Amino acid sequence: MAESGRAVLPQLTLDNEFFWTSGADGQLRLQECGDCKALIHPPAPVCRYCYSHNQGVRAVSGRATLIGFTVNHRFSLPGLPPQYVVAQVAIDEDPRVRLTTNAVECDPDDLQLGQQMEVVFEQAADVWFPLFRPTGDTELAPLPEDEIAPEDFYRAVRPPVTSRKFEEHSAITGIGASRMGRRLMVPPLSLTIEACEAAIADAGLTLADIDGLSTYPGLDVAGMGEGGVSALEGALGIRPTWINGGMDTFGPGGSVIAAMMAVATGMARHVLCFRTLWEATFSQLMKEGRASPPGGSRTTSWQMPFGATSAAHTLAQNAQRHFHRYGTTRETLGWIALNQRANAALNPTAIYRDPLTMDDYLSARMITTPFGLYDCDVPCDGAVAVIVSAVDAARDLAKSPVLFEAVGTQIVERTDWDQSTLTHEPQVLGQSAHLWSRTSLRPKDVDVAELYDGFSFNCLSWLEALGFCGIGESKDFLDGGANIARDGIIPLNTHGGQLSHGRTHGMGLIHEAVTQLRGEAGERQVANARVAVASSGGLTPSGVLLLRADG
Structure with missing residues (x-):
């Protein structure tokens, strides 16, 4: 058991203290349902599987399967400087339980999905961090399957409760x-x-x-x-x-x-x-000592104590699993980044407008594998506003209104970042399936797609989830970038997206969708754009909007 210099520690509560202190005797403990014997993580007062309130704590073997990892190059916490490995493991006794952790006592280049791992504990003050190291077993285990296969999310969508929209x-x-x-x-x-x-x-x-x-x-x-x-x-x-x-x-x-x-x-x-x-x-003010960083030395996050300080650390592992399952590559993500930059070159408000080549993309500094600099959106200062009006008043106003065709909002999978789908960005598959249940339009009817791209993999996930290509088919669909260009099958993020225009957290995508449907996009205008889809978010509960021009 090693002593730790980690400065950001979990906040101990009545619900979680058993977990964060159980390593004192070398045992990993998880919440267990006393009726169906399922393991529950994070701890909750009720079993999500049988709804029993009969909850207890169980010591487990500490053995697990490595189901994701990313080598962090950019982000840091006090006492945890880069490089380090953020990992996810599935517990042997119940693979539905995943722990965010650090992979230790190993060369990151030797790690493989499916590798067998075992817990080791690192003490910091009153906390015992459960970290995981390879066991030395050479046989790789299959990755656990999602509760719902990504192709089947539509089966879990509830039908509209009324014909009135x-x-x-x-x-x-x-x-x-x-x-x-x-x-x-x-x-x-x-x-x-x-x-x-x-x-x-x-x-x-x-x-x-x-x-x-x-x-x-x-x-x-x-x-x-x-x-x-x-x-x-x-x-x-x-x-x-x-x-x-x-x-x-x-x-x-x-x-x-x-x-x-x-x-x-x-x-x-x-x-x-x-x-x-x-x-x-805000970042600049913190560097100058004129603003204080958020939080403190204790956190309620289940990820941050292990240095998973950004959504990038979660999404990088989902991207890695997509690579593993479907043969996707960094070049696949690169075509998204190159497309966004090409569109941004025609947008005078975009932050990054210089040409970007695949060599530029691949040679850029790594942030957290497999994400490099150009897989990440551009932090910026800016605001976007949208006015939603009653439709009977809208046609009397200055501009032709843009109408709402359908929304997709249903949560189908778990909202805990590391307990959710293994194949795509969480919170895109269900919302996309819900959208198409509320309209007779289909992906082939969409003229322009403004899809959330906080990271390149977000965008890939939305493309597959919305049906612009099949699940797992983005490698071929995106190859060369022609299908997502302004004159392609589905023009994508025509203003440059968040990867090049700037991080406006989805509202900029809605702004651009309206601009395209009005025909006001200038050099980047998509010809005859009448229907647009705009998504926002992912990981956390997200939403997607289908919009159409009036008339």
Whole structure:
């Protein structure tokens, strides 16, 4: 048992203390259902399989199968400098339980999916970290199967409860964006107001017409916004009838979906939806000692104590498993990055517009394997706003409205990042299947796709989930990039996406979808664009919107 210099420790609670301290006697312990004997992780007061409340704790063998790993090159925590291996293991006694951990006492180049692992403990203060090392067994085990095969998610989607569609009652009537750039050193509320004023003007409305406000995530943490509805209302004083804000929604686009529901139920007629980021400035202020990093030395995360500080560490392992199962390669992801850069070259508001070659992509510094620099979106400062209006009012406004055809929101798999699907980005397969259950349109009817690309693999997952190519077929579909070009089968992320235009957390994708359907995209305009799909998020509950031009 080794002593540790790790500075970020898990917060011990009544629910989890047994787990984080069980290594004191060299035993790994997990919650067990006393009735069906399933292992439950993270701990919960009820069994998700039989719904029993008879919960206890069980010592397990400490043996597991390696089901994912990524070599972290970029991110660091105090006491845990890069390089280190973030891994996921499936417990032998119940492979449905996956632990995020570190792979230790090994050469990362020798690790293989399916390798047999065993627990070793590292003590830090009052915590015993369960880490895993190879056992020396040479036989590789098959990876566990998902509860629902990726091809079968549509079977788990509930049918519409009514033939009446709430989507028919509203439309997008205005869009706006603030200036966008790296380290603008501008207060985030100023950027929010810029975008909102632009959207209101675009719709031909006034502030007095706005009776609803909706945002995501509503927090000002780590450069994640201006402070939400309260901050904007305090500045504008518009006295909204209805408001909405928070992270427990359908990704960043959840603010738009909530606004649609408010309009459909008569709670508002013109809802101003907004999203602001100032991560680039926030990062610079922290370097200058003028802002404090979020959190502290204790965390409730099940991933962060092991140095899994970014969504990249989870998605990198999903990407690696996709490579393993389907033969996908780094070049496959590279075609997405190259496509986004080619489109950004035609967009004057994009942050990165210089040409990008496959050699540039492959030779860029690694972030966390298999992701390199150009697999990751661009932290930036900027705000995007969208106005959702009642459809009976929309056609009297300044611009032709963009109509909502369908939304996809259903959660089908687990929302815990490391307990979810092994094959794709979590929270895309179910939402995509749900979307197509609410419309007679099909992927072949879509003219342009604006798909979430916080990382290149997000975008690949959405392409397969939405049916633009088959599950596992993206290697061939993306090869050469022609199918996703502006004149291809499905023009993708026509403004440059988050990989080149900038990280606007999905709202920028909705902005671009509207721009394309209006025919206002200039050099990057897709000819005769009438139907667009825009997704937001993944990992956390996400949402996807199908939009169409009026008439």
